[in-house]
Amino acid sequence: MAPKKSFDPVKVLAEVEKKFEMFQILNEEGEIVNEDAMPDLSDDELVELMRRMVWTRVLDQRSISLNRQGRLGFYAPTAGQEASQLASQYALEQEDYILPGYRDVPQLIWQGLPLTQAFLFSRGHFKGNQFPEGVNALSPQIIIGAQYVQNAGVAVGIKKRGKSAVAVTYTGDGGTSQGDFYEGINFASAYKAPAIFVVQNNNYAISTPRELQTNAKTLAQKAVSVGIPGVLVDGMDPLAVYKVTKDARDRAVAGDGPTLIETLCYRYGPHTMAGDDPTRYRTSDEDSDWEKKDPLVRFRKFLESKDLWNEEKENEVMEQAKEDVKKAIKEADATEKQSVTQLMDNMYEDMPQNLKEQYEVYKEKESK
Numbered sequence: 055m056a057p058k059k060s061f062d063p064v065k066v067l068a069e070v071e072k073k074f075e076m077f078q079i080l081n082e083e084g085e086i087v088n089e090d091a092m093p094d095l096s097d098d099e100l101v102e103l104m105r106r107m108v109w110t111r112v113l114d115q116r117s118i119s120l121n122r123q124g125r126l127g128f129y130a131p132t133a134g135q136e137a138s139q140l141a142s143q144y145a146l147e148q149e150d151y152i153l154p155g156y157r158d159v160p161q162l163i164w165q166g167l168p169l170t171q172a173f174l175f176s177r178g179h180f181k182g183n184q185f186p187e188g189v190n191a192l193s194p195q196i197i198i199g200a201q202y203v204q205n206a207g208v209a210v211g212i213k214k215r216g217k218s219a220v221a222v223t224y225t226g227d228g229g230t231s232q233g234d235f236y237e238g239i240n241f242a243s244a245y246k247a248p249a250i251f252v253v254q255n256n257n258y259a260i261s262t263p264r265e266l267q268t269n270a271k272t273l274a275q276k277a278v279s280v281g282i283p284g285v286l287v288d289g290m291d292p293l294a295v296y297k298v299t300k301d302a303r304d305r306a307v308a309g310d311g312p313t314l315i316e317t318l319c320y321r322y323g324p325h326t327m328a329g330d331d332p333t334r335y336r337t338s339d340e341d342s343d344w345e346k347k348d349p350l351v352r353f354r355k356f357l358e359s360k361d362l363w364n365e366e367k368e369n370e371v372m373e374q375a376k377e378d379v380k381k382a383i384k385e386a387d388a389t390e391k392q393s394v395t396q397l398m399d400n401m402y403e404d405m406p407q408n409l410k411e412q413y414e415v416y417k418e419k420e421s422k
């Protein structure tokens with residue numbers, strides 16, 4: 055009789071990990087390497103995606119200098135992550151919900167948040183968190199991973215109400231080490247909720263490299279533990295990011311439950327503008343290796359090869375972005391400063407007794 059085969063967990067793990075290969079459509083040269091997976095986007099839609107990425111790159115540059123001039127408050131740079139952020143948002147519909155992290159303001163802007171309000175958010179003004187009707191989103195989350203649990207809740211709510219929409223959330227590679235990450239994906243899985251969980255793996259959680267974050271080879275494979283599909287995608291490839299997000303959305307609205315998407319990308323700038331110095335933990339070789347994968351460069355090459363883009367168009371978009379920033383920062387400057395009592399009014403429907411006393415003190419001060 056043949057000896058009974060024993061289960062080899064080490065081998066199974068190696069086999070599972072091997073299967074999570076990076077999905078790509080557009081290579082670094084701007085060439086299509088996966089024709090069959092090409093998303094169904096018209097020429098105009100491709101151009102619009104490029105326009106958004108260029109505009110957002112300029113917004114990032116301007117936001118960094120406005121922060122240095124003391125004209126913006128909290129700011130987490132986004133350059134390098136445009137494909138990850140904007141191509142995933144591009145696959146959404148207006149009725150979808152976005153639960154962003156602190157770096158994900160661009161997705162909110164392209165979902166309809168006016169730039170002036172994004173600047174007010176940066177300044178800590180309550181008006182920066184009052185989103186217009188039709189922009190279904192929560193304020194950018196500062197507590198790492200917390201939005202994953204909230205996203206599961208929002209997605210269950212969407213399902214209970216029978217809406218045809220999804221809830222999408224974003225965290226970084228560091229966020230996947232939080233308990234909230236596992237609770238969120240498991241809860242959404244258990245309820246087969248229409249949720250998309252994006253992990254923007256930009257390789258660093260502030261200064262902690264991804265390799266120290268976990269022994270797992272990919273972050274996408276964490277989906278297996280809760281029984282949902284997980285996909286590792288080239289996060290510098292806008293077409294690939296769009297495609298996996300669109301597929302995840304289609305599955306979610308069809309009632310097939312959540313998806314975990316790991317977008318492999320890089321942030322060129324510091325973690326935030328609050329004093330991080332990336333040269334202390336990254337080499338310039340690493341920076342330039344990633345810059346060669348730049349999403350704007352490869353998408354530009356691709357569009358130019360189809361005669362859909364040129365320098366003139368790019369300059370127009372850049373000028374427009376600068377104008378938009380100028381106008382929005384002026385409007386932010388002209389917005390009435392928030393008072394302490396306004397802030398408190400916005401925080402509480404029923405104010406606790408101890409704060410009521412402080413509230414009265416401020417009311418008195420403000421009336422003078």
Ligand SMILES: Cc1ncc(C[n+]2csc(CCOP(=O)(O)OP(=O)(O)O)c2C)c(N)n1
Pocket residue numbers: 157196197198225226227228229230254256258259260325
């Ligand atoms: C619960 C919690 N712990 C710690 C912090 C401090 N903190 C702010 S950003 C950050 C790193 C997050 O890295 P990652 O999830 O990879 O996202 P990235 O900033 O790279 O987009 C940490 C630890 C926090 N905000 N919340």
